[in-house]
Amino acid sequence: MVVFSFLDWFWLVVFIVLMVFCGVLFYRLGKRSLSDFFLAGRGLPWWLPAASVYATHSATDTPIWISGVIYQHGLRGIWYTFFSAWCAISAFASTKIFRRSLAYTQAEWQNLRYSGMGAELLRGWIAGWQVFMNMFVLGWVGIAMGKLCNYLFGWHEWIGLILFSSLCAIYVLSAGYWGVIMADFQQGVIAFSVIVLVSIWGIVAAGGPQGITAKLESLSKTWRLNPFAFTGFASGEFPFVWFLTMLVIAVIGGFGMGTSIDWYPEAQRIQSAKTVRDASYSIWAGSALIVVRNSLWAVAILAFFTLYPQIQSTAEYEMAWYRLGFEFLPVGLVGFFFAAIVAIHLSTISTHLNLGASYATRDLYNHYFRPKASEKELVWAGRISTLILLIGSFFYGMMMQEITEWLIFAIWIMTAGIWLPSILQVIWWRFNAWGYLSSWIANLGLSWLVVWILPEFNIIPEMPDHIKFWIMMISGALIYIPITFLTKPENMDRLVKYYVMSRPLGWWKPVREEAIKRGLIDPKTLMLKEDKANELD
Amino acid sequence: MSWIKKHWTPEEADNWTKEDYISFVLSPLIYILIAIGVAFSLLLRWYGWVILGISVILLVIMLKIIDPKLKAVSEDYEEKQKQYLEDLEKITRWEE
Numbered sequence: 001m002v003v004f005s006f007l008d009w010f011w012l013v014v015f016i017v018l019m020v021f022c023g024v025l026f027y028r029l030g031k032r033s034l035s036d037f038f039l040a041g042r043g044l045p046w047w048l049p050a051a052s053v054y055a056t057h058s059a060t061d062t063p064i065w066i067s068g069v070i071y072q073h074g075l076r077g078i079w080y081t082f083f084s085a086w087c088a089i090s091a092f093a094s095t096k097i098f099r100r101s102l103a104y105t106q107a108e109w110q111n112l113r114y115s116g117m118g119a120e121l122l123r124g125w126i127a128g129w130q131v132f133m134n135m136f137v138l139g140w141v142g143i144a145m146g147k148l149c150n151y152l153f154g155w156h157e158w159i160g161l162i163l164f165s166s167l168c169a170i171y172v173l174s175a176g177y178w179g180v181i182m183a184d185f186q187q188g189v190i191a192f193s194v195i196v197l198v199s200i201w202g203i204v205a206a207g208g209p210q211g212i213t214a215k216l217e218s219l220s221k222t223w224r225l226n227p228f229a230f231t232g233f234a235s236g237e238f239p240f241v242w243f244l245t246m247l248v249i250a251v252i253g254g255f256g257m258g259t260s261i262d263w264y265p266e267a268q269r270i271q272s273a274k275t276v277r278d279a280s281y282s283i284w285a286g287s288a289l290i291v292v293r294n295s296l297w298a299v300a301i302l303a304f305f306t307l308y309p310q311i312q313s314t315a316e317y318e319m320a321w322y323r324l325g326f327e328f329l330p331v332g333l334v335g336f337f338f339a340a341i342v343a344i345h346l347s348t349i350s351t352h353l354n355l356g357a358s359y360a361t362r363d364l365y366n367h368y369f370r371p372k373a374s375e376k377e378l379v380w381a382g383r384i385s386t387l388i389l390l391i392g393s394f395f396y397g398m399m400m401q402e403i404t405e406w407l408i409f410a411i412w413i414m415t416a417g418i419w420l421p422s423i424l425q426v427i428w429w430r431f432n433a434w435g436y437l438s439s440w441i442a443n444l445g446l447s448w449l450v451v452w453i454l455p456e457f458n459i460i461p462e463m464p465d466h467i468k469f470w471i472m473m474i475s476g477a478l479i480y481i482p483i484t485f486l487t488k489p490e491n492m493d494r495l496v497k498y499y500v501m502s503r504p505l506g507w508w509k510p511v512r513e514e515a516i517k518r519g520l521i522d523p524k525t526l527m528l529k530e531d532k533a534n535e536l537d
Numbered sequence: 538m539s540w541i542k543k544h545w546t547p548e549e550a551d552n553w554t555k556e557d558y559i560s561f562v563l564s565p566l567i568y569i570l571i572a573i574g575v576a577f578s579l580l581l582r583w584y585g586w587v588i589l590g591i592s593v594i595l596l597v598i599m600l601k602i603i604d605p606k607l608k609a610v611s612e613d614y615e616e617k618q619k620q621y622l623e624d625l626e627k628i629t630r631w632e633e
Contacts, residue, residue, distance in 0.1 A: 227572075
């Protein structure tokens, strides 16, 4: 339990009022149109979505999860957090392609890339999945806040879950994405400053860099200072093949769309940037900040390890970074620290409330039920969807107990089986809607089987994560590749239109040749013919 | 860096070229160097600062290579965006 002084409460109340007010201030802009409510009118300079990328992916559960892996693995645990590196390539590959498509959401992009019934099924599937997934993330991040408030103040978990998500909903409901992005900017600045402050404070409390090194030497744990402390090529708890798998997933994943659960919020930020260039830089810079943040946290957790090296309970050492702040900061700064935690929390909650609502409104309500709805009606549909997501997240939150377990499951279910198809749909013209749809369905079944069911009944042994990844990727491919070849290629008119508009990279030769044949692209330079550009329709 | 093209027409910039491929290599490398460099710098290891320095140099090089191309794509695309947004509504409409 932590006892707050007057100054601590002062910081907290001032910050909450500032954050909520800052969001609500943009009410008039948010209600102008659907594009404003969900994309801030597609006119943001790169640094605003960049701050939002950073703020969104710094959630209350993030230091819990990072504390867990660093306490267990030392500095090599950095690579567990390296999945955000998919943005390194994406910024100059899939981000560029997606921004040029102008799709509001990833679900809508399916409608541009594919055609016919397959495209419609995919759009509905991804939209429905994203509504569920955002509600799920809201519940999982919300309950992390509930747990933290329980640890700090002894509150029942539901109080922290409901109180802070509801505060956040005030500005998301009123100003939509304008509120999200503006609040995210100041929350990102507050959060980053406090992460630096607490981490350095923790390092100093452990005796500084020399003290940390000396303590690790005395414990014979100097391997914890080595980010490349492999336990063998394929053996031990940190084999080289695991590291390689992680790098491949993160880095090559940047060529695709949807290879990471983070793609979906990033897709919204990409479309809200005012130009292709702004979109690229926002994704790159936001993720670079995340990489810096992870390293700051890693060294701070290493400091915590030297202070408390004997903790066995996962639940206890997962609170390492929070403990550094609450146990070592002086009175007055503790409230500042908690206000920053609230900032971290609200930035994630606001994004997922607005993002889930965008899929419910644009891809479900507007697309399937009310195609001729006015802008005013759609903004209201966005608000009602936001409210439904908020209430749903309370139920999900109360159902989740073990945060890390849920996080790992969510990553599996979203990554392994659809990782390669999510790349193929961007780089290979022949990959069709039926192939992609089947990969999703196969992935749901295979995730349950390989990760949960088969090991539970001892049909297959417990395997390391990287082996499970490759098994799921290959077994999934055995389903969706035959389905792709057994079904027709996408309609060539649609492919040509998509190719000329988005200029994807990879294997698009037949489509390019068709575009040349139709006189849309110059056969020698492969450049779009200006005089033919208007004939696309 | 005379082998790197500095002036692009929007149409030229539409194609995937060596400038893009160089960015694909440099960009993740910079992230890796930042991750290690920040950690070692906080631990006050001299090589941490060297690694961070290299990552900054590579970042400047990458931006010099890719920025002129991104600028050309963006400027041209902004002009066409309004028309494309109207097309988007037509292409993705449910009744189609």
